[in-house]
Every structure is written in structure tokens, then in C-alpha cells.
Amino acid sequence: MKCRACGAESPVGVFFCSCCGRPLAEGEPIECENHVGVRAAGVCVLCGKPVCGDCASSEGGRTFCEDVSHRRLTKTHSLLGRASSEGEAELIAKNLQAAGISVAVFPGRSFFYLSRLTGEERTAIYTAKEEIPDAVRIIGNDDLTEFITFEHPAP
Numbered sequence: 001m002k003c004r005a006c007g008a009e010s011p012v013g014v015f016f017c018s019c020c021g022r023p024l025a026e027g028e029p030i031e032c033e034n035h036v037g038v039r040a041a042g043v044c045v046l047c048g049k050p051v052c053g054d055c056a057s058s059e060g061g062r063t064f065c066e067d068v069s070h071r072r073l074t075k076t077h078s079l080l081g082r083a084s085s086e087g088e089a090e091l092i093a094k095n096l097q098a099a100g101i102s103v104a105v106f107p108g109r110s111f112f113y114l115s116r117l118t119g120e121e122r123t124a125i126y127t128a129k130e131e132i133p134d135a136v137r138i139i140g141n142d143d144l145t146e147f148i149t150f151e152h153p154a155p
């Protein structure tokens with residue numbers, strides 16, 4: 001399914017584009033988490049929070065919630081990959097932080113909203129953009145690659 005807002009491809013059954021956070025098709029209406037009865041205009045691409053037009057902010061065509069730190073983080077950090085559970089993500093984050101890498105973890109509720117069909121829970125792991133090659137190397141050295149699906153192929 002192609003997003004009309006940004007052109008990214010999403011799997012069938014996904015309600016919100018994982019690239020820009022805009023709704024993909026008419027589906028079960030999801031409410032703004034701050035305003036009962038108001039339909040969400042999109043989900044925050046970082047934390048997955050559904051927000052209405054008044055609560056959402058947009059940067060480079062992508063939807064963010066009202067927490068400005070989420071919008072700010074995407075300027076300095078990129079999606080390293082997704083772990084299939086929060087525990088696995090925390091384990092990876094701990095190892096990266098021990099090596100001095102800046103890490104942020106966002107639990108899988110974004111995926112719950114993104115696709116209720118799969119029910120898949122996947123926790124996003126962000127690291128500082130310039131530290132991605134180091135992070136990939138450390139995860140390999142620590143034998144943690146089975147816990148993460150990298151967003152980009154390992155360099």
C-alpha cells in the first residue's frame with residue numbers, strides 16, 4: 001500500500017505510514033490520545049502516539065506528537081533497527097551505552113497502532129547518526145545481532 005502523503009510503501013493492513021505517520025486508508029478510527037472523541041490525524045513517527053491536528057506537529061512532512069524532544073531527536077539520531085521485545089532492546093541499549101553511544105528506545109506500541117493485523121511488537125532503537133557504524137560493530141562483537149533487525153544493511 002502506497003502512502004499518498006510521502007510515497008513510502010507499507011504492508012497491507014497497516015493503518016498509519018511508518019515513514020511519515022499519516023493515515024493510509026479509512027480504517028477503524030483511532031482517537032487522539034489527548035482529546036477523547038477527536039480522530040487522530042496521524043501517529044508520532046517516534047513514539048507512535050496518536051494525535052489530532054491540534055496536537056500534532058510536522059517536520060519535513062513527518063508527524064510528531066506534542067513532546068518536542070521527539071522532533072528534536074530525529075535531527076541527531078537515526079533508526080538503527082527494531083528488536084522484537086522491549087527486554088531485548090534494553091539489553092542492546094545497555095551494551096551500546098556502556099561503549100559511550102547515545103541511544104534512545106521507543107517501545108512497540110507504535111507497531112500496535114501501525115498494524116493490528118500482525119499484532120507484532122517491535123521496539124525501535126535510535127542511535128546518534130554518526131555512531132551507527134560503531135553501534136552495528138558493537139552489537140556484532142557482543143553477539144546480539146539475533147535480537148535486532150537492522151533498519152539498514154550492516155555496513
Ligand SMILES: [Zn+2]
Pocket residue numbers: 003004005006007008017018019020021022
Ligand atoms: Zn507516508
Ligand SMILES: [Zn+2]
Pocket residue numbers: 044045046047048049064065066067070
Ligand atoms: Zn512522540
Ligand SMILES: [Zn+2]
Pocket residue numbers: 032033034035038051052053054055056
Ligand atoms: Zn489532540
